[in-house]
Amino acid sequence: MTAITIAKKSSDPTQDVVLYAQFANRHGLIAGATGTGKTVTLKVLAESFSRIGVPVFLADAKGDVSSIAKAGSSNPKFEARIQSLGIASIDFAASPVTFWDLFGEQGHPIRTTITEVGxxxxxxxxxxxxTQQGVLSAVFRVADDQGLLLIDFKDLKAMLSYVSENAGELKAEYGNLSPASLGAIQRNLLALGDQGGEQFFGEPSLDILDFIQTDANGHGYINLLAADKLMNTPKLYATFLLWMLSELFEKLPEVGDLDKPKLVFFFDEAHLLFNNASPTLQEKIQQVVRLIRSKGVGIYFISQSPLDIPEDVLGQLGNRVQHALRAFTPKDQKAVKTAADTFRANPEFKVDAAITELAIGEALISCLDEKGTPQIVERALIMPPYSSFDAISSAERQALMQQSLVAGVYEQAVDRDSAYEMLQRKVIENTEQRQREAEATAQAKQDELLAKQNAKQQEVLERQQAKEQERLLKEQQKEVERQARERAKMTQDIVGTFAKSAARSLGGSSGQKLVRGILGSLFGKR
Known part of the structure; x- marks a missing residue:
């Protein structure tokens, strides 16, 4: 069973205080007041895990942990320290480090998608x-149902605008999507963007398995997150680390108990994770902490006081390093008592008193033994690190980044077709559709007007034609009547002429005779 020497007993430096690698996935806690030596303990543990081939992830909240990538050197103070521990010398060496940075300034950029965060x-x-969380969940559901990929900030902004504009139509299926809640989400999203959160969302998305790498010597890579700037937005910092834990939990297979962890995850400033977390999120965190050990991952929380960790989580931390605490206030005294109560008592000293007496670089340590049982607490001096105490320079950092296994993989952002582009096309298509409908309506109105005009013109033409026909009929009738009159007149004239002619003829002898014959005796005797 591989044992990691992390300290020497204060009362007898010849005796090692060890952490067994087989039980390193039972999680742990490093606690203590500021300036008591937590950072050195963190470095010693990270280096020790790396040397046995276990990759590590940790956040560099102050910028001083980057020195782990640089070999240490001796000085009088350091020599005095190792002599007090009964160590002849230290083989100084740098650890293999991959630098990461959410903002892409001091390390390879880390991105994920809105959908993956959830x-x-x-x-x-x-x-x-x-209430606002419920509305946000509904927005995600709408996006999923409509096949709209939420990748970056502009996708979520576009989706919120879309839901806001169509809230009435979506209400029947997704419930009341309050404009006030949607507005609050949009405002808080803008605030997060102003704090730098916008750079976190995008592609290429981080492959969490890139954290699990070893170098040519079989040493595990220490994945170091530059968190000095990120700590200015504690919510983003804590949720970002929690997202990485959830990604590890989702992607890693069940492996049970191994001879050593697949990855050790150090969660610095752990109180930020639990402050103001909703009950639902608290429950999820506890579930991840409880189950992720079966994926071969050990989580080590670093905080000032054990009180920063909820009891349900604290009870799952099998390996503990407690540096000095101060007991000036009732809250401090409660923290000391809580820390003392979490240890298996040692008859050689009083734990609660020892916590307030510890020197810098000294700690109370209790790890699981060969059978997985908590050992009695030991007062011990932390081992010195193999690496330097001086932070690396920017030039050294850049040189290491260029040699990294992931150099060039995440540097160039990719903006593929997603919700923003899809909704933009939908807006354009809707605009074009409305334009086509408006044009069709206008054309229909124009056609209707033209038809009415044509009908009216036809009606006028028909009336004109009817009048013309009536006029022609009247003229024809008049012509017929005129012709009839002319014929009548002609007949009359002919009759009159004939009569005249006859009268003239009767004026002769034959006429006389005829008159006599007709009139009889009147003219007969003339």
Whole structure:
């Protein structure tokens, strides 16, 4: 069974205080007041895990942990320290390090998509209340149902605008999507963007398995996150680390108990994770901590006081390093008592008193023994690190980044077709459709007007034709009547002429005779 020497007993430096690698996935706690030596303990543990082939992830909150990538050197103070531990010398060496940075300035950029983070963690980042979180979950559901990929900030902004504009139509299926809640989400999203959160969302998305790498010597890579700037936005920092834990939990297979962990994850400033977390999120965190050990991952929380960790989580931490605490206030005294109560008592000293007496670089340590049982607490001096105490320079950092296994993989952002582009096309298509409908309506109205005009013109033409026909008929009738009159007149004239002619003829003898014959005796005797 591989044992990692992390300290020497204060009362007898010849005796090692060890952490067994087989039980390193039972999680742990490093606690203590500021300036008591937590950072050195963190470096010693990280280096020790790396040397046995276990990759490590840790956040560099102050910028001083980057020295782990640089071999240490001796000085009088250091020599005095190793002599007090009964160590002849230290083989100084640098650890293999991969630098990461959410902002892409001091390390390879880390990105993920809005969809991968999900509504629960995003609500924590945005500090939403329960109602607003419910609305955000509905927005994600709408996006999923309509095949709209939420990748970056502009995708989520576009989706919120879309839901806001169509809330009435979506209400029947997704419930009441309150304009007030949607507005609050949009405002908080803008605030998160101003704090730098916008750079976190995008592609290429981090492959969490890139954390699990070893070098040519079989040493595990220490994945160092530059967190000095990130700590200015504690919500983003805590939720980002929690997202990485959830990614590890989802992607790693069940492996049970191994001879050593697949990855050790150090969660610095752990109190930020639990401060103001919703009950739902608290439950999820406890579930991840409880189950992720079966994936071969050990989680080590670093904080000032054990009180920063909820009891349900604290009870799952099998390996503990407690540096000095101060007991000036009732809250401090409660923290000391809580820390003392979490250890298996040692008859050689009083734990609660020892916690306040510890020197810098000294700690109370209790790890699981060969059978997985908590050992009695030991007062011990932390081993010195193999690496330097001086932070590396920017030039050294850049040189290491260029030699990294992931150099060039994440540097160039990719903006593929997603919700923003899809909704933009939908807006354009809707605009074009409305334009086509408006044009069709206008054309229909124009056709209707033209038809009416044509009908009216036809009606006028028909009336004109009818009048013309009537006029022609009247003229024809008049012509017929005129012709009839002319014929009548002609007949009359002919008759009159004939009569005249006859009268003239009767004026002769034959006429006389005829007159006589007709009139009889009147003219007969003339």
């Amino acid at each position: 509504p629960l963690l995003l609500a924590q980042m945005l500090n939403l209340n329960d």
